[in-house]
Amino acid sequence: MAVSRLSSLAAAAPAPVYAAIGEGAAAAIEDLFLDARLDRAASPRHAALLLVCGRFRDDDIADLCRLHDQLPHPRATLRWRAEALPGFTPDGVDLAPDADVAAALHAVYRALVAGARASEPALLPDEPPNPWRGRGDHGQGGEGMMGGVPYGRPMAMTDDDLRDGLALDAYAAPFGPFLSAFPPGLRLDLTLQGDVIQKLAVARPPFDQPLEAAHPLRLAARMLLPLGLPGLAERMLRRAAGLAPGTPAAVADLARALRWRGARAALPPGLGRIPGGGDVRTRLDGLLAAAGRGEAAPAPGAPMALSELLVGREWAEAMLVLASLEPGWLRRACRADMPHAPSEDAA
Amino acid sequence: MSAFLIIACVAVAAALLAFAVERAALVRHAVSGAPQQVPHLGGGAPQTHAWQRYHARYYPMTLLFIAFEMEMMFMYPWAVVYVAEGIKAMAEMGMFLAILSIGIVYGWREGAFRWQ
Numbered sequence: 001m002a003v004s005r006l007s008s009l010a011a012a013a014p015a016p017v018y019a020a021i022g023e024g025a026a027a028a029i030e031d032l033f034l035d036a037r038l039d040r041a042a043s044p045r046h047a048a049l050l051l052v053c054g055r056f057r058d059d060d061i062a063d064l065c066r067l068h069d070q071l072p073h074p075r076a077t078l079r080w081r082a083e084a085l086p087g088f089t090p091d092g093v094d095l096a097p098d099a100d101v102a103a104a105l106h107a108v109y110r111a112l113v114a115g116a117r118a119s120e121p122a123l124l125p126d127e128p129p130n131p132w133r134g135r136g137d138h139g140q141g142g143e144g145m146m147g148g149v150p151y152g153r154p155m156a157m158t159d160d161d162l163r164d165g166l167a168l169d170a171y172a173a174p175f176g177p178f179l180s181a182f183p184p185g186l187r188l189d190l191t192l193q194g195d196v197i198q199k200l201a202v203a204r205p206p207f208d209q210p211l212e213a214a215h216p217l218r219l220a221a222r223m224l225l226p227l228g229l230p231g232l233a234e235r236m237l238r239r240a241a242g243l244a245p246g247t248p249a250a251v252a253d254l255a256r257a258l259r260w261r262g263a264r265a266a267l268p269p270g271l272g273r274i275p276g277g278g279d280v281r282t283r284l285d286g287l288l289a290a291a292g293r294g295e296a297a298p299a300p301g302a303p304m305a306l307s308e309l310l311v312g313r314e315w316a317e318a319m320l321v322l323a324s325l326e327p328g329w330l331r332r333a334c335r336a337d338m339p340h341a342p343s344e345d346a347a
Numbered sequence: 348m349s350a351f352l353i354i355a356c357v358a359v360a361a362a363l364l365a366f367a368v369e370r371a372a373l374v375r376h377a378v379s380g381a382p383q384q385v386p387h388l389g390g391g392a393p394q395t396h397a398w399q400r401y402h403a404r405y406y407p408m409t410l411l412f413i414a415f416e417m418e419m420m421f422m423y424p425w426a427v428v429y430v431a432e433g434i435k436a437m438a439e440m441g442m443f444l445a446i447l448s449i450g451i452v453y454g455w456r457e458g459a460f461r462w463q
Contacts, residue, residue, distance in 0.1 A: 043387045063390025069382030126380040129392065152381075156399040169399030179389025187391065194401035 007113055014039035015109035018047035018071065020064055021184035022054025023207040025081065029053055030218065031241045034234065035102035042180050044070040048112055049105055050077045052085075052092075059204060060177055060185075061087045065123040067178050074112045074119035078105060090120045128152030161193045162312055170198060177204055181226065181319050183330060184209075195315040200307040205334035206327065214327050215240045216291040216298075217249060223284055226319040227266055232257055240291075248294035255288050272309055272321035277301020280324045300329040305336035407459035414450040418443075 018041045019029050029051075033040045041047035050068055065088055068077060077092030080101055095104055111117035130149040132141025142150045159170035176187035185207030191199035212218075217240035224233040235257070239249055258264060267281040277300045278286065286298040309325075310318045325333070385392055421443060429436045454460070 045387060060390070066382065066385060066392060067390050069380075070385065070387055072383070073379075122380055122382050124382045126382065128381050150396070153393065153396050156395045156397070161402065164402070166402055168401050171397060171399055172395065173388055173393045174391030176389045176391065182389060187389075194404075 007115075011110045011113045015049055015106045016041045016047045017049045017051050017105055018044045018067070018180075019051045019053060020067060020178045021207070022052070022056045022060075022082065023185070024210055025054030026184055026207075026209045027213040027215075027218065028081070030213075030221075030237055032101055034238055034241065037102050037106045040180075044068075045072060047071055048075055048109055050075065050090075050092075051101075051105065052077060052079045052082045052088075054081065054184075054207065055083055056085060057185075057204065061085055063177060063187075064088050068120070069122045069124050074115075074117070076108050076112055076117060076120060078108060088123070090123060092120070130154075159191070159193070159198065162196060162198050163193075168193060172199075174203060182206075182322065183327065186322075186330075186334070192315070197310050197313055197315070197318055200311050200337065202306060202334040202337040205331050205338070208331070209327055211296075212245065214297055215243070215245075216287040216296070217243075217251075217254075219297055219324075219326065220254075220284060220287040220291070223280070223287075223320065223323045224263065226316065226323055227263055229261055229263060232261060232263075246294050249291045251288050251292040258284075258288070267320065268317070271317055272324055274301040274304055274309070277329075280320055283324045297326050300326040303329075303332055303336065306330070306333040307337050309333070407454055407457040411451065411454040411459045414447050414454065418447050 014037055016039045017033075019033075021029050032038065044050070044067055048071065050071055052064070056064065064085065068075075068088070068090055077090040078095055078101075079092055080095040080099070081097050093104070093108060095101055108117065112119070128151065130141075130152045132149050132152045133139065135141050136150075140150045141152065142155075156169040156171050158167045160167055170191050170193055172189070172191045174187060174189050176182045177185045179186075182188070183206040185204060187202075187204040189199075189201040189203050190197055217236045221233040221236035221240070224230070224236070232254070236254060239254070243249055264281055264284070267279075267284065269279060269281060271280045272283075273279040277283065283298075283300070290296065290298050309321055313321065322330075386397065422440070425436060425440055
């Protein structure tokens with residue numbers, strides 16, 4: 001009885017959804033999560049539903065499969081305004097472009113929790129990245145600390161630290177393209193020492209998004225999420241969602257709320273400075289002022305490579321800088337870090 | 348009566364253990380297989396283990412705290428006997444502070460006073 005009581009309580013809760021956002025879907029997803037029936041999960045481990053929305057590149061399909069398999073059971077996939085992806089074929093639900101997506105997501109979640117809908121099986125084979133079982137002195141897959149592949153993965157190796165020259169272990173990994181802290185589609189190959197970004201290479205640029213996704217209030221809301229102000233970010237998104245393009249927004253109360261919550265003081269002066277484009281703090285001020293006048297986001301300044309902005313920054317600072325960049329400027333900055341990138345005209 | 352209490356405790360413990368084992372089986376079902384064990388990097392797969400050595404940045408600050416704390420720890424009993432011992436206690440405390448101040452000078456050189 002206790003278990004059925006728990007199930008009914010779980011079914012009444014907001015549905016935890018992880019969104020895989022593709023090309024042209026950022027604004028629609030932001031507006032969707034304003035619905036109280038949905039809870040936007042920060043990682044697939046906290047979600048029961050995977051919402052796939054927008055267009056994707058061929059390179060993203062393997063990452064999408066990995067993301068799908070990271071959702072705990074019971075899980076389900078829903079596709080909305082998404083093209084068919086060869087290689088990504090879970091037994092999901094296809095939603096019509098004009099469907100009530102929040103209601104559909106919550107209905108699938110209720111069915112999952114009640115056991116009326118079976119959980120989706122994994123798309124990838126159940127194998128470690130490298131064979132390791134039974135190898136080594138203790139069957140751990142390696143020899144000592146540095147050799148072999150314990151549990152199927154090699155150990156991190158030493159590298160010079162950027163800050164003080166200590167030769168400690170560097171962690172190299174690809175981040176994105178579906179990391180909730182990154183702009184959708186951006187994939188970076190990062191080398192980290194502790195939480196400091198040591199090296200950076202852009203593997204894939206962020207997806208192109210429609211003009212409405214670059215509304216100044218939306219950009220400002222994305223800057224508030226890494227600052228830990230999701231409530232204020234939601235207020236900004238609600239205001240941006242109800243606005244026709246070019247209409248001035250009432251921002252006096254938002255600017256006051258920002259000041260009272262200490263958001264401006266929490267942004268270190270000089271962080272992410274771009275010649276002619278100011279730092280993170282002045283960009284936040286500029287976004288609110290532009291929203292108040294009904295203009296587009298202000299010009300972000302001289303072109304720079306993304307690595308110039310982010311290398312040497314701690315993770316939290318780097319996420320703030322990334323969130324403060326105007327999407328078009330960010331795509332150009334990513335191209336400067338991609339040696340074989342297609343030109344702007346060819347893209 | 349005491350035998351009954353022991354039996355009751357054992358029964359409750361066995362029931363709790365059975366409940367824990369059953370919950371563990373449920374959790375194991377939720378997190379199972381190699382794809383579930385990959386850390387979330389937004390779609391990417393890591394090339395190495397995340398188990399690594401990195402610099403604990405608060406380390407010089409900790410050393411400095413210990414230097415000041417040891418100073419105070421010795422000063423309380425010293426203050427009690429100072430009047431009775433006189434110049435001898437004064438010299439001992441001078442030596443002690445000289446040794447500790449080397450630690451403070453070291454912390455200064457390492458930048459422990461510079462708040463970042």
